[in-house]
Amino acid sequence: MAISINRDNCVGCGLCLDSCPYPGAIVMEDGTAVITDKCVECGACVDSCNADAIEFEEAKRETGISLEQYKGVWVFVEHRKRRIANVTLELLSEGRKLADQLGQELAGILIGHGVEGLAKECFAYGADKVYHVDDAVYSHYSTGPYTAAFSQLIRKYKPNIVLFGATHDGRDFAARVAVRIYTGLTADCTELSIDTETGLLNQTRPAFGGNVMATILTPEHRPQMATVRPNVMKKLVPDYDRNGEIIKFDAQITDKDILYQIKEVIEHTAKTINLEEADIIVSGGRGIGGPEHYHLIEELAEVLGGAAGASRAVVDAGWVPHYRQVGQTGKTVAPKLYIACGISGAIQHLAGMQTSDFIVAINKDPEAPIFRVANLGICADLHKALPYLKERFKEILD
Ligand SMILES: Cc1cc2nc3c(=O)[nH]c(=O)nc-3n(C[C@H](O)[C@H](O)[C@H](O)COP(=O)(O)OP(=O)(O)OC[C@H]3O[C@@H](n4cnc5c(N)ncnc54)[C@H](O)[C@@H]3O)c2cc1C
Numbered sequence: 001m002a003i004s005i006n007r008d009n010c011v012g013c014g015l016c017l018d019s020c021p022y023p024g025a026i027v028m029e030d031g032t033a034v035i036t037d038k039c040v041e042c043g044a045c046v047d048s049c050n051a052d053a054i055e056f057e058e059a060k061r062e063t064g065i066s067l068e069q070y071k072g073v074w075v076f077v078e079h080r081k082r083r084i085a086n087v088t089l090e091l092l093s094e095g096r097k098l099a100d101q102l103g104q105e106l107a108g109i110l111i112g113h114g115v116e117g118l119a120k121e122c123f124a125y126g127a128d129k130v131y132h133v134d135d136a137v138y139s140h141y142s143t144g145p146y147t148a149a150f151s152q153l154i155r156k157y158k159p160n161i162v163l164f165g166a167t168h169d170g171r172d173f174a175a176r177v178a179v180r181i182y183t184g185l186t187a188d189c190t191e192l193s194i195d196t197e198t199g200l201l202n203q204t205r206p207a208f209g210g211n212v213m214a215t216i217l218t219p220e221h222r223p224q225m226a227t228v229r230p231n232v233m234k235k236l237v238p239d240y241d242r243n244g245e246i247i248k249f250d251a252q253i254t255d256k257d258i259l260y261q262i263k264e265v266i267e268h269t270a271k272t273i274n275l276e277e278a279d280i281i282v283s284g285g286r287g288i289g290g291p292e293h294y295h296l297i298e299e300l301a302e303v304l305g306g307a308a309g310a311s312r313a314v315v316d317a318g319w320v321p322h323y324r325q326v327g328q329t330g331k332t333v334a335p336k337l338y339i340a341c342g343i344s345g346a347i348q349h350l351a352g353m354q355t356s357d358f359i360v361a362i363n364k365d366p367e368a369p370i371f372r373v374a375n376l377g378i379c380a381d382l383h384k385a386l387p388y389l390k391e392r393f394k395e396i397l398d
Pocket of ligand 1: 095103144209284285286287288301310313314325328329331341342343345347348349352362363364380381382383
């Protein structure tokens with residue numbers, strides 16, 4: 001894949017230079033744009049050009065591809081510390097259903113270093129095959145090498161459907177892969193199904209602030225690619241007697257693919273556990289009264305071994321960072337226990353947590369809508385209730 005400039009069409013307007021995020025990747029020579037070897041083929045310039053002068057060379061070749069060549073459902077296997085992310089297990093479970101409906105195989109795409117053992121779990125959750133790319137360069141997730149390896153795998157094996165978790169990593173590189181392969185990507189799906197007539201993947205996601213559900217199709221390009229929100233698909237009961245085939249793949253990574261070096265990895269502390277992976281979440285809303293009181297939320301979360309979340313009101317006020325936000329424009333979570341403290345229960349908050357197994361609401365207003373979804377309601381001032389609960393749980397759990 002390469003980006004080419006048709007210098008006859010180029011009018012030298014410079015819009016592509018403004019759109020390019022990589023300094024020196026496009027330069028002006030004799031009044032027209034020229035791509036240099038600093039280009040990483042992100043494609044930002046292609047859309048910016050009003051003169052039809054810039055295009056993906058592969059895009060030209062791929063138009064009119066033979067769709068029948070593309071077979072199989074793939075799931076990107078996200079993992080950290082030799083543990084597969086929950087969302088991957090959910091997607092393998094969902095992918096199994098899609099693959100069965102299509103009469104095609106399900107494969108996990110496992111990129112990493114020294115993680116071949118994780119293939120077993122992929123098979124237990126329904127995979128028939130695991131494509132494994134192993135090298136020290138993949139020791140930590142890194143945008144460039146992962147994008148390059150995944151794109152090369154797709155070019156070689158031509159899958160029909162590719163699914164990624166809508167996590168930081170999945171969102172980061174799925175879009176890049178889609179651009180390299182010249183196909184579409186539906187971000188943040190909450191529902192997937194196969195159209196019985198056409199065999200196309202229905203990629204459904206909320207649109208217009210959650211007011212409509214949009215179903216998006218990729219009829220003319222392959223693979224059909226989607227990122228899917230964690231905690232919306234149900235996991236299968238794993239079958240550890242299942243087995244499958246491991247296919248090793250050597251991807252070609254060049255210096256151009258290494259966009260940055262990872263110097264240090266700072267681990268999550270109990271206070272910053274990833275909300276999407278947590279079994280217990282204690283969330284604070286505007287009712288906490290100010291950032292100086294958020295420690296009440298963190299301390300109860302710490303005692304329970306859970307994560308601390310927040311409503312958007314708290315995030316918008318700058319009391320806590322956005323990564324803690326639960327809801328429609330934050331994280332979708334489904335922990336075993338969700339404790340909502342000083343949160344009114346607006347529909348947009350509920351959208352992100354109402355599938356939790358057990359919901360406890362602490363609110364001083366007995367009419368607060370959060371009580372309608374709560375399994376247990378505590379009508380109290382959280383400044384009194386939270387220290388009391390913290391001490392009681394400490395006694396019980398110590
Ligand atoms: C497009 C869009 C997307 C949105 N996305 C999200 C989202 O992702 N997540 C989200 O959370 N919101 C989201 N919102 C905002 C949402 O509509 C609400 O405004 C927000 O959830 C309210 O936050 P809150 O419950 O903390 O605050 P409030 O609605 O102000 O509620 C505070 C609650 O605390 C209670 N309280 C006050 N003092 C105490 C006390 N001492 N002890 C106990 N209880 C007390 C009050 O009775 C009240 O019920 C979105 C809105 C829009 C329009």
